[in-house]
Amino acid sequence: MLRTTSVDLVSAQEPTKRVPVGRRVFLGVTGLAALGVAFGGSIQNFLGNAFGSGLGGLLPGGDRFRIYSITGEYPKIKDSDYRLKVSGLVHHPKTFTLDDLKAMPVTSFTKTFQCVTGWRVPDVAWEGVLLSDIMDAVGIRDEAVALTFESYDRSDTESLTIDQARLSDVIVAYRMLGAPVTTEHGGPVRLYVAPMFGYKSLKWLSAIRVVDRVQPGFWEQNGYPVNGWLDGTTGPTNPDPSLT
Amino acid sequence: MTVTQTTTHHVVRVMRFDRVQRAAHWANAALFGALMFTAIPLYFGSFFGVVLPRHLIEQIHLWCGLALPIPIIVSLLGPWGRGMRRDVRRVNAWTRQEIRWLQTRGRSPLEADKFNPGQKLNAIFIGAVILIMLVTGSMLQWFRFFSVSLRQGATFVHDAFAFAIFAVVIGHITMAITHRDALRSIFKGWVSEQWAAVHASRWLKETRDGDGSPDAR
């Protein structure tokens, strides 16, 4: 049986005063972490804006692409083998080669890639064809409501309403970061939906089907919002209120 | 006499860690190991898929993460947790001498406790990062409840502390394998009395005095 507790022992038998360093360091470190959660995003944004992605990229977690793949594999597609099949509620179903896409009017801009899990990469150069131009090339029918996208990985799918797909910063991209889109980033051709979280920008784009209702894609079936707006709300939303 | 002291080959053994403490240490170490191992492909991306599909790595990381506080909590809270609780108090309470020892990087005199100030710092750090990684990891997992700015902050902190954890754990393991006597005590529970006299003199004096702080079981 204990005769004294060790706290008594500390005060009674040891004249030297004890300092609760453990508690202080613990609270100090967790407090620092709490500040990091509260302001880490702003610090990263500030540094990124002030010094460009070079310095921001040095911070842990900052300005670095995380490469995600649903299947754990990267579909390798030769440029010459690449095909984008556009079908569904269209007047002229068409299969585009990479050269077909490159022959269309070029749209390019520099925009941030923002992942839903928090990381972002500012100032990414994008180049490709407006989704709007592709829709015009095949002629969508009146009853069309949404687009469904498929990937060469045979797992990922995505969706956009026609209104969303018509936005001027939604493209089928074949260049990114000043070079052809790499396999890791979803090359040779991927979607880039600038005003939405990264999961909407499907990689290894293989097919677009024009459909009469929104079909939630892979990530949406796994809990992400169907309307992946970066700011949560704005922009043309989904007509079906059950799909937010 | 509550202190187990057995004489074998002229080595007097002093119990340093009871079974519960050793089990808690190794369960915690295993979870840290699994988390750090799975963290590498999560962070660098390009390695996954070579060994395991990413979602599997994510699941392992998540479940080990959620299990991370269990060894500490279970070992502290049960009736079996007296040794653990006493050591938490030791790790918390520092003498001025210990603070000075740390400030002078070990150049001032020290009548060492069961743990030296460096070991105490390691324990405090591990306690703090378990909480921090659990909270930020849960924010990464259940991101829908948090604003983008908070998610970004959580990713930032989860990553920053992951770096710190790698540094501290590598340091901890280096110290462990270069200090064989202390290392033995986390496997077998005991240290030699000679070792304790040099490296944990204050603690040895306390246990020897039979002052009611039995470290043995």
Ligand code: HEM
């Ligand atoms: C030893 C402790 C841990 C270390 C070293 C660690 C490290 C990491 C690293 C480096 C990443 C990659 C993040 C990135 O890509 O920027 C990550 C992701 C993650 N961690 Fe941890 N972590 C630890 C503990 C935890 C705990 C306790 C949880 C609890 C829930 C957790 C949950 C997660 C989640 C959900 C992710 C996101 C996975 C994804 O990319 O989908 N981690 N962790």
